Amino acid sequence: MVQRGYFPTFDELLETDRFVLIYDNQIVVRGNEFVWEKSEIDAVLSIGAELFLLEEGPATTFIAVHIRENPAKLLRAENRSLRSLLFERGELALTLAGKASQILDWYTAHRYCGACGAPTTQHKSVRAVQCTVCSRQYFPRINPCAIMLVVRGDQLLLARSARFKSGFFSCLAGFIEVGETPEQTVVREVKEEVGIEVENIRYIKSQSWPFPSQLMLGFIADYKAGEIVVAPEEIEEAHWYDVYSLPKVPSPAISVAGELIQTFVNHVKQHQFGTNS
Ligand SMILES: [Zn+2]
Structure with a gap:
């Protein structure tokens, strides 16, 4: 090789x-x-x-x-x-x-240095570009996001963003801000977007999401308190759903949102039927 x-x-x-x-x-x-x-x-x-x-x-x-x-x-x-x-x-x-x-x-x-404005050049040994004048290095950047499914008993909270296709619902999500842990992002985003408080936040799985360069960290969080009040600039509508009457949601084959939803739905159904498979 x-x-x-x-x-x-x-x-x-x-x-x-x-x-x-x-x-x-x-x-x-x-x-x-x-x-x-x-x-x-x-x-x-x-x-x-x-x-x-x-x-x-x-x-x-x-x-x-x-x-x-x-x-x-x-x-x-x-x-x-x-x-x-x-x-x-x-x-x-x-x-x-x-x-x-x-x-x-x-x-x-990153064809030009953000610090001094000079052109950058390809680094010889790492995936980076380097400024030809001040030597500052720039590496590919990923943007971490938290995506969270809020659940209450056997119900799950799904929301519609104005950007979604009509009739389509998904989990809540948001960028992790400077200085925040992903769990803090979950608490803040849920409060900001639908006005409710959550607890018992557990990490489920992650996914690289190249639109353009996000790392999605998927959580399930339990409802703690409050009523749904949507932030109109972010969310068109949000509701509690029964696992047997879900709206159109993302496919688990391609998105962590879909996987979070399916994980919870399977959990509820198995629990109800008493199977452990
Ligand atoms: Zn420079």
Whole structure:
């Protein structure tokens, strides 16, 4: 295996490498395939592109390719949003295409130093860019968010954001603020968005969410006190739901919100039927 840096050059590419192509914030797809072989994209590489190491494996290394000219015609391909790919391809799209999209988003936003304004250059040994004048380093940044399902007995609280498709409900969520623990975020966000107090906050699971670069930390929290009063600028409506009459909610296959909901629904149903499977 060739030891390459985080910014491989064209000369370092191997036939065994696999590529995720990005043009204009979209993933280049042929049919429903978004991973390309080198021989398929030589024509695109010869036009000029930026390369980023994604995943290095024993047999195959995945590399993200940022293309500046629309490759659709050249490759007989189409350019698809990451979000649309996610709904079709699930986990793999999130891992590979999501990571490619995040790296490129970071790189594009750090071509210049935020401190002195000079151009940055690719770091030789870590995934970072470095200022050519003041040497400050910039690493890819992730934004941690807490996402929480509030439950009360056998009921769960679901809310509709104004951004959601009609009829669609989900958990509450918010960015973790400077100086906060995720548990403090859960308490604050629930209070701010629906006006109620929670307790017994337990961590369930996490998910990288590349829209554009969030880390979602998923919690379930118990209702403690208060009545639902929604913050109108954030939430259109919020209600307590019985697990047998849920509205449209996110799929557990693609989102931690869906998994939190399913975890609780399964828990309630198992409890009610007395099964332990
Ligand atoms: Zn600088």
